[in-house]
Amino acid sequence: MDLEIxxxxxxxxxxxxxxxLLVLATVTSGVVGMADMPAGVVTATLAAMTVLAVLVLLYRHYVWRxxxxxxxxxxHYGIISRDVRSIRIRDLRNINVRQSILQRLLGIGDVEFSSAGGAGIEVTxxxxxxxxxxxxxxxxxxxxPED
Incomplete structure (x- = not known):
């Protein structure tokens, strides 16, 4: 069975x-403008912040596999450089699930794995x-059973 998430x-x-919120602020700044700053500067700054936030969002999602x-x-962690942590299923000792209250409400959480030979959480x-x-x-x- 191969599963990738x-x-x-x-x-x-x-x-x-x-x-x-940044998109809304960008749109309204172009309409309203600011008294002490040119509307174009405010709009460009907010648009740049929006693009940066979108890039961070995409990076956070695609950096982990x-x-x-x-x-x-x-x-697997990384896009250009790689950090791969691995544990054999037959050596698995513990599987822990960690969820905050908000994570429980959203149906997400962290799953931690440790092996018999390790001294802590090896893969998360x-x-x-x-x-x-x-x-x-x-x-x-x-x-x-193993084949």
Whole structure:
């Protein structure tokens, strides 16, 4: 079984709200203008901030990739450079789910994996949708007999 997931878009709601507010501010600044600053400067500044926020949103979503293959659980971080953390399913000791109150309401959370040979959390899937269902799915894979 191969499964590849990324952090949920719901994990970025705060940044999405900021983008919406920046877009509204950009549109209204072009209409209203500011008394002490030219309207074009304000609009250009707000538009640049909006573009930057959108780039941060896309970066945060696409920089993480989580993969569950037949024998391993991997967390890939990075676009240009890479940081890959991996744990074999047969060495899996603990699967923990961490959710704040807001994350529980949104149906997202962090899933942490540790192995028998490690001294702590070795792989973490950040901001994934349905963390409890993912935990159950991985436990089923872990319990299945190897071919």
């Amino acid at each position: 990324r952090p949920s878009w719901r994990d970025q709601l705060g940044l999405m709200l900021l983008i919406v 989580f993969q569950i293959s037949d024998g391993a659980i991997e967390s 899937f950040f901001g994934v949708a349905g963390p409890m269902a993912l935990k159950t799915r991985i436990q089923a894979i872990e319990a299945a």
